[in-house]
Amino acid sequence: MSAPGRRGASGALRRVRARAAHLQLRTRVGLLAAIGVGLAVTLTSVAAYVTVRDQLHAQRDHSLLARARAAVASPLGDPARLANIPSAALGAGDVRIAIVRNDGFGFSAPGSPPPPESTLELDVARGSRPLAIFTGRTGGQDFRVVVVPAGSGLALVLAQSTTEIEKTLDRLGLVLLLVGAVGVALAAWAGVVIARTGLRPVRRLSEAVERVAETQRLDPIEVSGSDEIARLTASFNAMLAALAASRDRQRALVADAGHELRTPLTSLRTNLDLLAQSDKSGGLAAEDRTELLRDVRAQVLELSELVGDLIELARDEPPAPAQEPVDLAEVVARSVDRVERRAPTVRFHTDTQPYVVAGDPAMLERAVTNLLDNAAKWSPPGATVYTRLADGLLQVRDQGPGISPEDLPRVFDRFYRSSEARSRPGSGLGLAIVKHAVEGHGGAVWATAAAGGGTILSVRLPGSSPALGPLSGSSQQADSGSQT
Numbered sequence: 001m002s003a004p005g006r007r008g009a010s011g012a013l014r015r016v017r018a019r020a021a022h023l024q025l026r027t028r029v030g031l032l033a034a035i036g037v038g039l040a041v042t043l044t045s046v047a048a049y050v051t052v053r054d055q056l057h058a059q060r061d062h063s064l065l066a067r068a069r070a071a072v073a074s075p076l077g078d079p080a081r082l083a084n085i086p087s088a089a090l091g092a093g094d095v096r097i098a099i100v101r102n103d104g105f106g107f108s109a110p111g112s113p114p115p116p117e118s119t120l121e122l123d124v125a126r127g128s129r130p131l132a133i134f135t136g137r138t139g140g141q142d143f144r145v146v147v148v149p150a151g152s153g154l155a156l157v158l159a160q161s162t163t164e165i166e167k168t169l170d171r172l173g174l175v176l177l178l179v180g181a182v183g184v185a186l187a188a189w190a191g192v193v194i195a196r197t198g199l200r201p202v203r204r205l206s207e208a209v210e211r212v213a214e215t216q217r218l219d220p221i222e223v224s225g226s227d228e229i230a231r232l233t234a235s236f237n238a239m240l241a242a243l244a245a246s247r248d249r250q251r252a253l254v255a256d257a258g259h260e261l262r263t264p265l266t267s268l269r270t271n272l273d274l275l276a277q278s279d280k281s282g283g284l285a286a287e288d289r290t291e292l293l294r295d296v297r298a299q300v301l302e303l304s305e306l307v308g309d310l311i312e313l314a315r316d317e318p319p320a321p322a323q324e325p326v327d328l329a330e331v332v333a334r335s336v337d338r339v340e341r342r343a344p345t346v347r348f349h350t351d352t353q354p355y356v357v358a359g360d361p362a363m364l365e366r367a368v369t370n371l372l373d374n375a376a377k378w379s380p381p382g383a384t385v386y387t388r389l390a391d392g393l394l395q396v397r398d399q400g401p402g403i404s405p406e407d408l409p410r411v412f413d414r415f416y417r418s419s420e421a422r423s424r425p426g427s428g429l430g431l432a433i434v435k436h437a438v439e440g441h442g443g444a445v446w447a448t449a450a451a452g453g454g455t456i457l458s459v460r461l462p463g464s465s466p467a468l469g470p471l472s473g474s475s476q477q478a479d480s481g482s483q484t
Contacts, residue, residue: 029199033191038184045176052172056165057144061133064146067095068158072150094161096143102126102153113139115159121147125155135162142166201229205236218244268299326364328355328461332389335368343376352389357463359441367437370430371396371457378455394459403447403455411447434459 096115098108102125108114116136123129124147132147136159143159150156201224208221220237223230271292278284284292329352336348357364371394375385378400386397403411412435434457438445443461450456 027192027195029195030188030192033194034184034188037187038180041180041183045180049169049173049176053169056168060144060160060162060165061146064095064144064158064160065131065133065148068146068148068156071097071158072148072156094164096157096159098157098159099150100125100147100155100157102155106157115157116143116145118145121155121157124149125153201225201227201233205229205233209236212240218247264299264303268296268303271296271299323358324361325356326359326361328357328364328392328394328463329353329389331361331365331368332387332394335365335372336387338369339372339376342373345381346376346379347382347384348372348387349384350387352387353391354466355389355392355461355463356466357392357441357461359461363437363440367434367459368394370434371459374398374430374457375400375455391465392461392463394461395456397450397454397456399454402449402453405449408447408449412445431457 096108096113098106098115100106100121102122104122106114106117106121116138118132118134118136120129120132120134124132127149130149132145134145136143136145142162144162145157145159147155147157205221212218218240220240221233223233223237275284275289275292275296278289332350332352336350340348372385372387375396375398379385379398380400383399385399386395388395412431435445438459438461441461443459445457445459448456448458
């Protein structure tokens with residue numbers, strides 16, 4: 001096929017596919033069923049027609065050959081008598097009989113039309129062929145001709161018309177065509193009905209999905225049965241539950257963020273209003289003005305940190321950390337140096353071993369810094385914050401009043417603050433950021449009460465110790481009562 005022809009065929013195929021894509025699924029199933037049944041019926045009909053045709057032709061040839069041999073073997077040995085044998089004597093009224101000599105002379109019964117002629121008759125008469133069977137045409141009709149030897153230099157020719165067999169084959173072809181057409185139509189109808197019945201659960205599921213999209217209500221869909229559609233519905237319900245949980249978390253985040261932002265904004269506005277009113281009335285004393293500006297700067301810093309924390313936690317899924325080798329001991333050392341400058345009244349005791357993890361150094365340092373800030377905030381002046389890193393387990397212990405047992409499971413939730421913490425500065429996001437970063441690196445974090453008072457915050461990260469080789473890093477097995 002030429003290039004333009006191939007392009008035209010491919011374009012037509014694309015148009016057919018585009019039209020098929022706009023059909024309903026049950027219509028496509030019905031069409032596929034009709035095409036499948038049509039192909040099966042066509043192949044069956046062709047096979048049946050060819051088989052019957054060959055059998056009829058074979059039976060006719062065998063019958064003619066048997067009659068010719070029986071006629072030659074009959075007591076009527078005279079060729080003239082053979083030629084004058086009536087057709088009825090051979091079992092068929094439409095049989096034509098003739099005798100052909102080896103010199104080409106032939107004769108048939110008087111008043112009987114001669115059979116079709118061929119050079120094969122001379123070959124049989126001359127003995128060069130044992131017999132001959134062929135199809136010839138004479139008088140506008142097709143005949144099946146059988147030629148057998150009839151003695152020395154003679155050949156007997158029997159010819160029978162194929163009209164009756166062809167009529168039988170035509171009737172058979174018409175019957176097969178009608179039956180095939182009815183079968184294809186019934187198959188198409190049955191395919192549409194079966195598809196409509198089988199796809200009814202799919203239609204119900206589609207309507208339920210459209211209803212969810214229109215109403216924005218994430219109500220679960222009723223599951224019936226245990227087939228593939230039921231499993232699909234259950235999976236869709238699981239997706240709806242996840243979306244509902246995500247929406248609830250977003251709403252809670254917005255509500256909590258609004259609540260947390262309201263306090264520093266209100267305080268900041270109050271201080272600015274006070275500063276503006278004091279300027280109108282002659283101004284504040286230098287010490288009061290300095291203290292007020294220091295308070296404003298602290299509130300702006302708190303607000304900036306809160307906004308940064310909200311941006312960090314606004315994502316439902318933890319970000320993929322940068323995968324690079326990080327020595328957690330060095331991260332702890334940098335975090336301790338930073339927190340020491342911010343909490344000069346607290347002492348820090350550090351005991352770390354090298355431990356390499358794959359992750360984001362900035363994210364890990366922020367998580368460790370938040371752990372130390374939390375411990376420093378709860379430790380009284382002169383107390384010591386103990387930090388220990390061994391075998392991939394990082395523990396930070398403070399010497400504060402400790403956390404009540406009912407609050408321990410929730411200290412890493414967003415905006416959660418115990419009753420004791422509500423009187424202290426903070427947004428309740430620091431430990432939530434720790435959990436966010438640790439879980440983003442495939443680790444786990446938990447809190448336990450320390451023996452003798454205080455709290456131990458533990459972090460387990462997957463990594464390896466240079467001295468001990470790879471560690472699993474996934475277990476939370478730690479002695480909750482051990483002291484750092």
